[in-house]
Amino acid sequence: MTNVSSVADPSAGPVSTGPAVRVGGNPFRFISRLRLGDIIAIAPFIIFALLFLLIPTLGLVVGAFQDGSGNFTLQNIIDLGTPQILASFWISIRVSAASAILGAGIGLVIALAIIRGRLPQAIRSTVMTFSGVASNFAGIPLAFAFLATLGRLGLVTVLLKFVGFDLYKSGFNLLSFWGLTITYLYFQIPLMILIIAPAIDGLKKEWGEAAATLGATNGQFWRYIGLPVLWPNLLGTLSLLFANAFGAIATAYALTGSSLNIVPILLYAQIRGDVLHNPGLGAALALGMIVITAFANIIYLVIRTRAERWLK
Amino acid sequence: MKSGKLWSWIIFGLGAGYFLLPLLATFEFSLRIRREGYTFDAYASVFSDGRFQASFSYSLIVGVCAIIVGLLIVVPAAYYVRLRAPHLRPIIEFITLLPLIIPAIILVFGYIRMYNTSSPLPLLGTNLGTDILLTLAYVALALPYMYRAVDTGLRTIDVQTLTEAANILGANQATIIAQVIFPNIIVAVLSGAFLTLAIVIGEFTIASLLNRQVFGVYMQNVGANRAFEPAALAVISFVITWGAMGMIQLLARFAPKTARRD
Amino acid sequence: MIFKNALVASVSVAALAASTFSVSAQTDLAALYEAAKTEGQLTTIALPHDWCGYGAVIEGFKAKYPGITINELNPDAGSADEIEAIKANKGNTGPQAPDVIDVGLSFGPSAKAEGLIQPYKVSTWDSIPDSAKDAEGYWYGDYYGVLSFLVNTDLVSKVPTSWADLKAADYANAVALAGDPRAANQAIQGVYGAGLSTGATDAKAAAEAGLAYFAELNKAGNFVPVIGKAASTAQGTTPIVVAWDYNALAWRDGFAGNPKAEVVVPSDSVVAGVYIQAISAFAPHPNAAKLWMEYLYSDEGQLGWLAGYCHPIRFNDLAAKGSIPQALLGKLPPAEAYAKAVFPSLDEQAAAKEVITGQWDATVGANVQ
Numbered sequence: 001m002t003n004v005s006s007v008a009d010p011s012a013g014p015v016s017t018g019p020a021v022r023v024g025g026n027p028f029r030f031i032s033r034l035r036l037g038d039i040i041a042i043a044p045f046i047i048f049a050l051l052f053l054l055i056p057t058l059g060l061v062v063g064a065f066q067d068g069s070g071n072f073t074l075q076n077i078i079d080l081g082t083p084q085i086l087a088s089f090w091i092s093i094r095v096s097a098a099s100a101i102l103g104a105g106i107g108l109v110i111a112l113a114i115i116r117g118r119l120p121q122a123i124r125s126t127v128m129t130f131s132g133v134a135s136n137f138a139g140i141p142l143a144f145a146f147l148a149t150l151g152r153l154g155l156v157t158v159l160l161k162f163v164g165f166d167l168y169k170s171g172f173n174l175l176s177f178w179g180l181t182i183t184y185l186y187f188q189i190p191l192m193i194l195i196i197a198p199a200i201d202g203l204k205k206e207w208g209e210a211a212a213t214l215g216a217t218n219g220q221f222w223r224y225i226g227l228p229v230l231w232p233n234l235l236g237t238l239s240l241l242f243a244n245a246f247g248a249i250a251t252a253y254a255l256t257g258s259s260l261n262i263v264p265i266l267l268y269a270q271i272r273g274d275v276l277h278n279p280g281l282g283a284a285l286a287l288g289m290i291v292i293t294a295f296a297n298i299i300y301l302v303i304r305t306r307a308e309r310w311l312k
Numbered sequence: 313m314k315s316g317k318l319w320s321w322i323i324f325g326l327g328a329g330y331f332l333l334p335l336l337a338t339f340e341f342s343l344r345i346r347r348e349g350y351t352f353d354a355y356a357s358v359f360s361d362g363r364f365q366a367s368f369s370y371s372l373i374v375g376v377c378a379i380i381v382g383l384l385i386v387v388p389a390a391y392y393v394r395l396r397a398p399h400l401r402p403i404i405e406f407i408t409l410l411p412l413i414i415p416a417i418i419l420v421f422g423y424i425r426m427y428n429t430s431s432p433l434p435l436l437g438t439n440l441g442t443d444i445l446l447t448l449a450y451v452a453l454a455l456p457y458m459y460r461a462v463d464t465g466l467r468t469i470d471v472q473t474l475t476e477a478a479n480i481l482g483a484n485q486a487t488i489i490a491q492v493i494f495p496n497i498i499v500a501v502l503s504g505a506f507l508t509l510a511i512v513i514g515e516f517t518i519a520s521l522l523n524r525q526v527f528g529v530y531m532q533n534v535g536a537n538r539a540f541e542p543a544a545l546a547v548i549s550f551v552i553t554w555g556a557m558g559m560i561q562l563l564a565r566f567a568p569k570t571a572r573r574d
Numbered sequence: 575m576i577f578k579n580a581l582v583a584s585v586s587v588a589a590l591a592a593s594t595f596s597v598s599a600q601t602d603l604a605a606l607y608e609a610a611k612t613e614g615q616l617t618t619i620a621l622p623h624d625w626c627g628y629g630a631v632i633e634g635f636k637a638k639y640p641g642i643t644i645n646e647l648n649p650d651a652g653s654a655d656e657i658e659a660i661k662a663n664k665g666n667t668g669p670q671a672p673d674v675i676d677v678g679l680s681f682g683p684s685a686k687a688e689g690l691i692q693p694y695k696v697s698t699w700d701s702i703p704d705s706a707k708d709a710e711g712y713w714y715g716d717y718y719g720v721l722s723f724l725v726n727t728d729l730v731s732k733v734p735t736s737w738a739d740l741k742a743a744d745y746a747n748a749v750a751l752a753g754d755p756r757a758a759n760q761a762i763q764g765v766y767g768a769g770l771s772t773g774a775t776d777a778k779a780a781a782e783a784g785l786a787y788f789a790e791l792n793k794a795g796n797f798v799p800v801i802g803k804a805a806s807t808a809q810g811t812t813p814i815v816v817a818w819d820y821n822a823l824a825w826r827d828g829f830a831g832n833p834k835a836e837v838v839v840p841s842d843s844v845v846a847g848v849y850i851q852a853i854s855a856f857a858p859h860p861n862a863a864k865l866w867m868e869y870l871y872s873d874e875g876q877l878g879w880l881a882g883y884c885h886p887i888r889f890n891d892l893a894a895k896g897s898i899p900q901a902l903l904g905k906l907p908p909a910e911a912y913a914k915a916v917f918p919s920l921d922e923q924a925a926a927k928e929v930i931t932g933q934w935d936a937t938v939g940a941n942v943q
Contacts, residue, residue: 037485045389049407052452056422057414084935110327117320132557136510140531144546145334148341152810155337247415250516254535257801264417271421273655273757286418293413347832429666437668523647523670539808
């Protein structure tokens with residue numbers, strides 16, 4: 001099963017699954033047989049990765065442990081413990097987890113329906129194309145779309161009121177946990193569909209037939225064959241979706257401005273205007289975000305390694 | 313088994329409802345600018361706004377630059393990995409996936425601290441430097457997609473044979489990449505390019521913290537100050553995204569079908 | 575309080591002084607323009623185009639002084655964000671570093687104390703009331719207005735007329751501030767104004783009462799933790815926004831009747847707010863910054879603000895000279911609101927700011943539910 005979905009292949013999505021770390025052999029063996037041309041070929045990539053991905057991120061990690069004059073301190077990390085910052089992490093984690101889990105679940109169901117549900121081929125390709133569009137339709141315009149849909153004067157709100165149901169009087173608010181989650185699902189579900197579709201294609205028809213021949217029910221097929229095969233992909237996607245939602249700013253920012261208390265927005269406001277009245281806290285907040293997304297990915301890597309062992 | 317198919321239709325229908333309703337609602341909202349009834353005035357107002365044109369063309373230019381720089385970085389590296397160092401592949405692939413894991417705000421925060429005017433590389437010290445930094449930031453954002461697109465393209469051609477043939481004809485490595493490999497993967501590269509464009513054109517976080525007037529920042533600004541124009545902008549940007557994705561679909565038809573799977 | 579006297583004071587002396595200065599200023603101005611042109615750029619921050627007519631003011635400056643590009647940083651920034659931008663860009667001469675700031679009154683003295691701004695006296699300096707400027711020229715008042723409610727009357731049928739009204743159940747999920755109270759002067763003054771309406775007189779007590787007021791509003795579900803703007807008001811996210819009257823009026827105009835909106839000055843406390851201009855101590859383009867100040871404090875610049883419903887600081891001077899077009903006067907918000915207005919003193923503002931920015935999170939701390 002390949003992890004790399006093809007961009008040029010219309011049936012596959014533009015996004016791959018999570019990181020594929022399977023280091024085979026000694027990666028440093030190549031040093032002895034480097035040639036000048038090779039160095040020139042790979043140098044820009046390595047320099048770019050160092051200067052614009054790795055060092056800036058590591059700089060923040062180091063900065064989180066420094067005070068104003070550059071000395072080592074744990075004070076910044078301790079200062080993260082205020083109720084407001086903890087609350088922002090908690091709501092961010094909840095929204096990200098909910099939108100990732102729901103997105104993965106709903107995305108999987110839709111992908112199964114269009115691929116194995118014997119729907120016309122045209123539907124499948126339409127859904128895949130649409131998913132490519134919708135997964136990139138995030139950020140500012142997405143916020144506008146949901147304000148126009150579920151905002152106070154949004155179409156759905158107005159229509160519901162017309163039939164006698166006042167959405168906002170019932171306690172719904174677009175700027176709530178569920179409001180944000182529903183909005184985030186708009187890019188989470190399509191992303192899931194794009195990533196999981198190639199994996200579902202990988203479930204060979206023959207396996208199902210073989211299982212049926214051996215007397216397995218549909219449920220048993222999924223319990224013992226389907227899900228275990230999809231499992232690493234599901235988890236990988238889950239961590240990707242989580243990171244995707246956890247770092248998202250633009251949508252929430254366009255919905256509420258800088259006052260919404262989720263971590264990335266808090267960090268945004270902190271970078272802009274030091275709203276926490278402590279410049280060192282910015283790096284600590286960033287470290288917190290890095291730790292959480294890294295944690296999600298490590299969980300995925302561990303489970304994935306185990307899953308691969310089972311599959312062998 | 314009949315019920316299975318019915319269920320598929322139901323699931324598809326519900327999904328279609330969730331995804332189409334906001335689009336419909338946004339379009340409807342964008343027509344509501346006049347009390348008297350539906351008009352396209354919000355669109356007229358957007359298109360006649362000088363800042364719309366300025367920010368959109370700026371985003372487009374930065375996007376194109378990011379694509380070119382991205383290709384210059386990614387194509388040789390992907391070629392090299394495929395040809396000479398397949399064992400490096402996992403590491404390189406892991407690096408290309410980092411931008412999906414490290415949130416954009418972390419990246420830009422790191423840039424702001426690292427490239428201010430008191431640093432050895434004071435990119436933020438000038439307008440041009442900031443433009444360059446924004447471009448490179450977008451290269452980073454697009455890296456996962458760009459690398460995958462190029463790598464997919466390379467998979468479909470026989471890199472080894474092409475390289476050897478060109479070598480025999482006396483071409484050097486740069487010539488091989490530029491004149492032999494690149495033309496063969498152009499379709500895949502273009503897919504990556506359009507995807508990059510779709511991502512860059514609406515980007516907000518990085519550009520706003522670097523104080524660049526890109527399309528995403530303009531949209532946010534309009535979103536704060538106008539009632540109905542934002543809906544029109546959402547429709548416009550959906551059409552743009554759809555256009556970019558449509559181009560990818562179209563290109564896929566021209567992709568070489570003789571895929572060499574490995 | 576500092577202002578009432580200034581408003582009724584005779585301005586003939588100032589006008590006279592201004593006219594004697596004008597000759598030398600004219601020649602200086604030409605030299606200043608040349609120097610500014612060499613710098614080629616002016617970096618501003620936090621100037622929304624519908625705030626005080628800034629869109630037109632900026633265009634006016636560009637038209638009068640071609641050859642200087644204006645680099646506009648974050649238009650949504652609050653006063654604290656602007657101060658932070660100066661601090662963060664010490665030693666940075668790049669496009670991120672603002673040359674000039676436009677901040678709430680209380681931010682002036684503190685920025686001066688921290689060494690973040692540099693002195694400059696515009697040629698119309700003497701016509702700026704003494705109570706609204708730093709004697710050494712570090713900062714100078716630019717315009718003022720009073721706090722009001724912008725109400726989307728399509729959504730709110732019973733228009734609130736006082737701070738006390740806003741607590742009513744009619745306004746569930748409806749009331750917002752026009753900024754982040756941790757950083758934006760407009761929002762800080764909003765909290766302060768609410769505090770004054772409870773009868774508190776001491777600044778610290780009023781600030782605390784204001785926080786308690788918003789905590790109560792939040793608990794009742796009336797407060798919307800969204801930054802209230804024209805769009806959020808029209809789209810119904812924040813049907814009632816507490817904002818300066820000039821912003822509220824400009825936004826209402828922007829709606830063009832859809833939705834219908836009203837601007838109300840609350841009956842139980844009228845807080846007036848003065849903003850100030852200052853040049854960053856680290857301004858990369860100091861001459862362009864000075865030229866900008868000259869433009870803002872010229873009759874043309876002052877009338878530009880007036881067209882945006884702001885009362886420019888030289889209002890009395892202009893009125894005395896008869897240089898305010900009747901059409902502009904007619905559009906101004908009703909004078910009776912200004913008669914009752916309280917101009918908090920610098921000390922009062924500083925005390926209130928400290929309490930509100932520092933304790934907002936702990937006391938109100940509006941979160942997503």
